[in-house]
Amino acid sequence: MGNSGEKNITVQVTTGSVIKILFLLLAGYLIFELRDLVLVILTSVVLAASIEPATKWFARYKVPRVPAVLIVYFLVVSLFVGVFSFFVPVFLNEASEFLGSLPHYIDSISAWNPVGEGSFIKDGGVIANELSGFSLRDIVVSLRDLATGAEGNFLQIMVGVFGGIFSFILIVILSFYFSVQEDGIQRFLE
Template structure:
């Protein structure tokens, strides 16, 4: 009985070599993962600086001077924030961690006299200790705030990695098309035009996304700080920073940032708690229907559910830095997928024709 030709598996020397090369490339990428993350971070920062560089160049600034000015302003701004903003922030954070559980000692969320459902639940809900929950949150906050200096050292993988990121991103920003030149160096000639074109489109979206995300966090942070300050909620600065940072996570981020503010409001009075809850709902609606569609969704075009998935993957693989790199990398993948779909559509039309 002759074997079916369709069932014959042909393994050539070329196939074996290509397989070994792929395995070797994956292994090399794993061992050099820290360096790859540094390189990706440098590319993202350079891409984020590109729109600002172009804006200054329109005002007759030489590219080198424009990049230097941008980096000086960025470094000065971060230094000023660390000097003037971070100390009071962590003073409030430490105070919040120490006083938050005590503020709920006299706050019984499930008081049978106030809860008409207690007769139905049979006291099951009353067994939930809100104080214990807040105590666990306190432990987490103290752990994070106590490790501030350690976190600063490990945020970018250490001081050496941080310096390397700054130097590489500066070099890529100074070069007119630094990343493009690198891609031309490592890409086969047959794919060079497509790869550089893909990067040019992705770089534009990454830069616009970074600008949009910073603007979104700034707007929400300022709104939350002003609103909570007017309502008289304690620790408005900490809660505003939390709201700004959690904007990185669609849907769940704003909800998570609202929980401690609402709890603090209810711990003071029922009226204040309802006002804080209503305020966060208004801010959320304002963001969903106006800010986010204008500054993020239309620029990048990535569905929010994809953003959530890639953020969790990035956090799992590389921590905070992985989260920051997740959406820019997803932008490149989405551009690649879009090109693939277009090619499939053209192939089908050609085949049918």
């Protein structure tokens, strides 16, 4: 068994390749930390790009760009308000009726505990022993306690709500800015 068939491989790491790797790692870290801002900008670009065809349609009829963008935004907002005002009351009514009748159903149905008296897996051995304390009522109580525990995180909830509102406003402003400028998206992407 000789070493005559083996080749020695030499790997040289240059300073330039180390700097490139560190730069890529730093860029990835910054993108991860600024992901909300990156998502806001990307959403703004997509929204502005989706408005562009309607703006060009108005331009064919000699409507200036700013009023055309305002008209498109007004129509889109009106559409969303109309859809939400039609569906939200119906959804809330159905949800309140369902939630109002849920306790009655939980109390009246004995099948919620699959290992209770007269169940089909009562004599199931290990499964029956593990699930003997299981009931849907316990799950509902746990979920209710979890929801009420969110009151302790009021500051975190408020930061999330206001952060979402701020992101929404920033998306609208940036997409409007990109839409109003002639070739605004192309200039931004360059």
